[in-house]
Amino acid sequence: MLVQFWIAHRFIPSQTGKDIDVEGHEIFSELIWRSLLQNVTDMSAGITHYYSSDGIYHGHRRFCKMHDLIHDLAQFVTGDECSTLPGSNEFKKISKRIRHFTLNPDVGYDMGDRTPSVRTALPVGTNFIGLSKLKLVRVLKFHYEANVDELSTSIQYLLHLRYLNFSETYITELPESICMLVNLQTLNLNDCSQLAKLPMSIVYMNSLRHLYISRCPKLKIMPSGLSRLRCLKTLTKYIVSEKAGNKIGELKHWNLDGELGLYDLHEVKNADEAKEANMSSRQSIYSLSLSWGTSVENPEQVLEALKPHAALKLLSLHDYPGTQFSTWIRDEQQLQNLVRVQLEGCQRCEQLPPLEQLPYLEELTISRMDGIKHIINNTTGDAFSLFPELRFLNLKEMANLEGWYVEEDRETAPPLFPRLKNLIISQCPKLTNMPPQISTLEYLEIEESYRGTQIELLSKGKGFFKHLKSLERLLLTKCEELALLLEDKEETRPLSSSLHSLSINDCSRFSLSAALQNLTSLERLSMHHFEELVSWPDEMFRGLESIRSLIIWSCKNLTSASSQGDCGPLFLEDLCVSNCDALIELPKCPTSLKKLVVSNCLSIKSLCSDMGHLTALAHLELFECPKLESLPEGMQGLTSLKYLYIQDCPALKSFPQGLQQLLPTLKLLKINGCPKLERRCSPGGDYFRLVSSISEKSIKNSPRRTLIAPCL
Structure with a gap:
């Protein structure tokens, strides 16, 4: 960019x-x-x-x-032509010579007439007023929370605009008036989850060179006549449609480079039509994604005709309906430069291509391939190791995957995954052992897999965690038997000094207390869906001095603090409590706490009774607590508090006296979806004078969006 x-x-x-x-x-x-x-x-x-x-x-x-x-x-050279504007106060002082500025998207800015020469503005947020007055702007990026459907109607007046970025926003469609941007060269719509269509007028934007539309799941069809864009160099997504006139042969009009995704390949009739794309000569394409929508006859021939150049580094196949992969995918020489491979939904294939021999392959994702029983089918050859450079492996929804290679090859096979760092295994119920001798692994995530008995896991894996001497992060979801192994001191001995982060999700028979006594270096703990947790587990944490971060998420039966009233870990710095619907109040937190997040707790009425001792607390964030009516007194003791974020707590009426004293010293204040507080902090309100000096503040009552707990 x-x-x-x-x-x-x-x-x-x-x-x-x-x-x-x-x-x-x-x-x-x-x-x-x-x-x-x-x-x-x-x-x-x-x-x-x-x-x-x-x-x-x-x-x-x-x-x-x-x-x-x-x-x-x-x-020094640019002087006052470049500036970062954290708050509206700084904006009022900027020079009229400013050319490029970076904005705080949560702060309101009114362009007025003070910025006639601006060439770069990013990122533009919801409270941005006067976008159409930036007549000379050339580079413009919108913040993901901006009301882009409303703001986008103003961009037609920005005739000098050459770079426009809507990526990761909630934009649903672009106005047809976008064709008035005759100088636009780059349009970035990557990761726009709500984008459903492109404007028909886009085909008249003759200066357009780069069109980024990756990961836009609702975009199902493209405008007719895209081949008119003869300057196009980047097209990350092309949806084949005979009805719309977007045949695969239209690609011959463009000298594309970079990333290319071809979708709805079931619309391609035969191999001759596919050859018109001339993929084998496109040396500048480093990433190629091929996706089918429905089953068709002879998909193998179409795939064969889409053979890419040997310089390809990234290859993805989605929902391929063939029974076997084409010869170029099985040719190690053809794909020897591959760094990443992604195979998803190729349900009819029963064998994987020989990816284990690729010399530079670093990342491999395989998902929804029920016909696959083993990752490697043939270990013969002169290889010193299999997957010699692989760092990342993701196996997901592999219903019949049984092992890493055919059992009879197990003893004679070369070393497997000698450099693997990250391993994700999700919904692979028939897999019963870890790769052998995998001592380099640093991150392990397992979900709904390894459903054998504890004895089976130990015998087939010869000690499941035995070789994981470098493991730093472990995440287990719905793995009852596997989680039980953490209670075994001998089994977890290799993890005692290396494991820093542990996340346990929905493992009801698992005793976390026993496991924590074995994991003496643990710094971050996440507890998800612990249904048996009724009161705060202070006994579980007593004596644990290493834990710095604690997340308690979706423990539906957790109602109150313990009789002791203490939070637990002695030196806890970050605490997040989220989606605990029955929780009424928090326990007393340790003085070491620096960040507190309470999110989606529908019954909580108050935080801990006394917060004045939390002198190190710098961040306080409260999200979607509809019954929270007040904050505790004594908050004047929070002398380190700099960031306060409150969202969707409509019952919260006021700030306690102690917190009012601290408001002028805050660096950031964000209030959203709290109408009573919003009125008090607005001009004419009780707190307006106190908050007016805060450089970064956002006080609004905007519509709610589905909120994911910020601590996850």
């Missing part, structure tokens, strides 16, 4: 016969070579940022930063 920013501002000189995007990337590489940009992380070679915790791929990215001295020099 940085290169596209440069192009939008015409920072890159146009040379005859040379693609301006190529020129931009060469300049980027030059800055890295000269160390003006440093610590470059290429996400095509690193699994940490490819995936979220649910194993979903989130695109190819490169990250870098500028050296402090170079940053200071850049600030």
Whole structure:
């Protein structure tokens, strides 16, 4: 995106016969070579940022930063042309010479006439007024919470706009008037979960070079005539539709590079039609996603005709209806440059391609393939190891997966996964053992899998956790027998010094108390769906000095604090309590607490009776507690409090006197969906004078959205 920013501002000189995007990337590489940009992380070679915790791929990215001295020099040279505006007070002081600014999306800004020369504005939030007055703006990005359907009607007046980013917003459709943006080069709609269609007029935007529409699940059809966009270089999603005139052969009109997704391939009639896409010659495509919608005849021939160039790094197949993969997928030489492979919903395939021999494969996701019994079907050959570079493995909804390789090959097979760091296994009920000798694993997530008895798990795995000497994070969901192994001191001995984070979800027979005594290095604990938990488990935590973060989520029978009244872990710093519908009050928290989050607790009427001793508390967040009527007295003791966020607590009428004293010292105040508090903090209200000096504040009564607990 940085290169596209440069192009939008015409920072890159146009040379005859040379693609301006190529020129931009060469300049980027030059800055890295000269160390003006440093610590470059290429996400095509690193699994940490490819995936979220649910194993979903989130695109190819490169990250870098500028050296402090170079940053200071850049600030000196640009002077007052660039600014970061944390609050509305700073906005009132900005120079009329400002060209580029970064905004706080929660703060209200009224452009008025003070910013006539602005070229860059990001991210634009809901409280942004006067968007149409930014007549010269070239780069514009909207915040994910912005009311983009309303704001988007103003962008037709921004005739100089070249880069427009709606990614991760709730936009449902773009106005037809967007075609008036005749200079627009980049339109980013990635991850717009509500986007249902593109405007028909988009085919007339002749300057458009990059159209990003990945991960837009409601987008099922594309406008007719897209082939008119002859300048298009990036098209991340192309939906084949004979009815709309978007045949796969239309791809021949574009010299695409980067990421390409082809959807509804069941609309492709035969191999000859598929060959018109000319995929084998597209060397600049590094990521290819192929997706079918329904079963068709001879899908193998269509897949064979879509053979990509050997330079491909990322390959995804979704809902492929064939019984076997094409020859180019089974050819190790053809795919030797692959870094990531994703196979989903290929239900009729009974064998996986020989992915274990790929020399650079770092990430593998396999899901909804009921015909697969083993990951590896043939261990013959001269390989020193199988999956030699694999770092991330995600197996999901594999109903008949029994093992890693055919049982008779187990003793003679080369080492498996010698570099594996992250392993996610979800809904694989017939799998009974871990990969052997997997000592490099750092993150393990298992959900509804390993349903054998405790004896079976120990015998087949020869000690399930025995080799996990590097494991740092463990997440178990609905794995009764597997969770019980954590109570065994010998079984958990390898984890005692390495495991820092443990999340247990819906394992009713599991005794967490016994497990915690064995895990002496544990710093973060998440307890989900513990139905037997009625009162606060202070006895369970007594003596545990290592735990710093505690999450208690969806424990429906938890009603009150314990008789002792103490929260538990002695040195607890972060506490999140969420979706505990019966909870009435919190226990007394330790003085070490720095962050407290209470979310979706429908019965809670008050926090702990005394909070004045929490002198280290810096963050207090309250979400969707409809019966919370008041906050405790004595809050003047919260001398470190800097961030206060209250949302959807409509019964909360006022702040206690102690908290009122602290309001002017806050760095951030956000109040949303609390009408009584909102009135008191608005102009003319009791608290307006107290909150007016807070640089970052957002006080509104906007419609509620489904809220996910912020501590998860």
